[in-house]
Amino acid sequence: MVAVVESNANSNIVGQLNSGFNESNILNGNGTISRTNSGCGYVSSTSSAMTDEPCVSCTTFNILAPIYKRLDQKNQSVRESNFRAVWLSRNQKILNWLLHERSSIICLQEFWVGNEELVHMYQQSLGDAGYVTFQLARTNNRGDGLLTAVRKDCFTVLNCREVLFHDCGDRVAQLLHVQSALPFSQNRKGTAQQEFLIVNTHLLFPHDSCLSVVRLDQVYKILQYVEQYQRENKLNLMPILLCGDWNGSKSGHVYKFLRSQGFVSSYDIAHQYTDSYADAHRWVSHRNHRGNICGVDFIWLCNSIKSRKPLKKSWSEAVFGIIKCQLQKASLVEKDAFAFLKADNHGNFITYSAFCEALRQVNLIGLPYGLSSQETEDLWMQADINGNGVVGYEEFKRRIWNSECSEPREENCSERTGDCEQGLEEEAIGFNVKKAVLFPREAEKGRWPENYSLSDHAPLTVVFSPVRIQGSQRVTRL
Template sequence: MTKKQRREAGARRQQQARQRLRPPPLLQARDERSVSCTTFNILAPIYKRMDSENGRESQNRANWFSRNEKIIDRLLGDRSSIICLQEVWLGNDELVNMYEKRLGDANYTLFKLARTNNRGDGLLTAVHRNYFCVLNHRELLFNDFGDRVAQLLHVESAIPFLQNRSSSYVQQQSLIVNTHLVFPHDHSLSIVRLKQVYKILQYIEAYQEEHKLGPMPIILCGDWNGSKRGQVYKFLRSQGFVSSYDTAHQYSDSEEDAHKWVSHRNHRGNICGVDFIWLLNPDKCRKPLKTSWNEAVFGIIKYLLLQVASLPEENAFALLKADSSDDRITYSSFCQALCQVRNGPPRSCKF
């Protein structure tokens, strides 16, 4: 082999090596490399109040049909990889067919889950087939106050991604959760909302153990019915989750950044930021789930003692007096103390 032939052979080998490392053509476009997510409480027509005569939008087909057509137009225009909707009027076949037809035609795979006890609305999660294939799908029924539910999707990227520390491409697996927590009508529901999030994280842990899954990205979407100042937010932060919107805008967990954005006007007329897309990266160090749960529960109790019972901070837990010589409080005394704080019987004393 001449020197020229050796140079040409070497050049061919280098070119072949570069081609092996080159991502597939679909990955070249910037929009296909990015994964986007939309969470949206679309306000079910059975709950949307009309200005006249205290009626509901569900009584006027033209109104709810037009509004939901515009919602779908916006969703298709955004073309998110993942769409998580809450308060979808699943009790109306025409509306459901509208979402299934238009999102399905746009290459989305859809999953629906109605709230328990025939509440009429529920969740809808849509995943774009260009980005993900769905490996598994589970339904989580909380079976507690408010008939709330959650969806879990186990997905795999449809296009390979380059691993950070290697030259190989992998199809990344992830877990996606869509939920809508109960509204905090009063302080007693704070523990219920926290328990709903705890159930979600417990279920995720159990699912990963059942299927022998390693660390992977976890995305939690939905209407959390609580702001950055609440215990649910602090609980998820203690578990290593980050709010994607706050991260993108470089907002901190400080009090001054607690109300930098608004996502919702609730039925009381208050504007607030309660819709979150939480992300947990697989390399994030996490506290034991039980530790975060205990901290959050005592945070709620302390808030009730300080704000509701008007106790000074240095004496916040004085109401929980020990009733035995070894400085412990019994379960019945603990519940009795909480009843005093709430000025009424508790819905539940289960922690």
């Protein structure tokens, strides 16, 4: 499933990055440059901020592959890819915007890897501007994929890995392990070069509610691989940035799953937005093919300063949430849902066979994109709390009906066994969210301007500043 891509190195040192970011440079739909003041927010933290250290800027942008861009709503087969002058002009404007923004890290989705001319244009323009680029095509020759670009004067790319999901959406992800070119004033032991992980991905569009399981599994595979990579390389207390088009809102199962694993939405942190329903609609980043506007583009941050729930436990809770939603869509309340799951069983409990049959009826298993037999067994083991082979009503309420992903509580590592050596503390470098901006700026007000033509997505740029974090060394648990 995973392939290793060539590592890249550089020895240049960069000073303060993006010093002019307080007035973000942007392009209008017609390609002209205008300026706008950016808002700024900060992560509340007890850690000490590191002044006069270079910031890190990251842009994620779904650039809308020409093979998907519709030019005639009445004739959906007319795509931009058929008109070279049109897609060439639009992508040149996108490149101009990216080069003017000059973020330290660029994560692009729907990159048209199947067109050699476009690929060469991006590689040459970004290469001439000092970026090293990595591209990854979706499986089964879908035509588009991902491109991640890193400024060589800012970072050394220690490793780049490819994650192929091999699912019905042919989705993929890139994982980059980078090291700062400039040493930071880290701690009492002296200076150190900051390292962190970047993931670029594009999740499946939820054409059907039954695809919720596929989307959740895509994120599950990413986090599993991140944990595996951290263990293999003995990495501790390292920031993780998950970037891309998540094709889901703040009210979705994927959002809740990532929050339960200690990730925060950088844009929401910068603007002091909560996970509440009201704040979920304050901003948008996409107008989809159905004409709906929604917020789906995220740069997630995890500093690993909190202990995270076991990954499998969080995944199970999220799947139980999907099961509950499917049952509620069938107008089943709690008692009716329990009766549906236990089927014809006369006892007041659910058997494994009845559980499987119920999942089949709500289209969560038995389809190419449903739960696997192993995943179904894992869910059952989580539901059967006392291990007696059946799930009673109280177990059903606790595990299935009322189970939901929640933020992990902080734990003292020395209070747990098997995870770490007691009392072993480490100081490392994490990130604070300094600023986050969407373009066009109307998107920050929950509106989509008709004259915006770069893409059907708004690029999101986040500026991070280094911060000291303290926590116990640990081995992340599955």
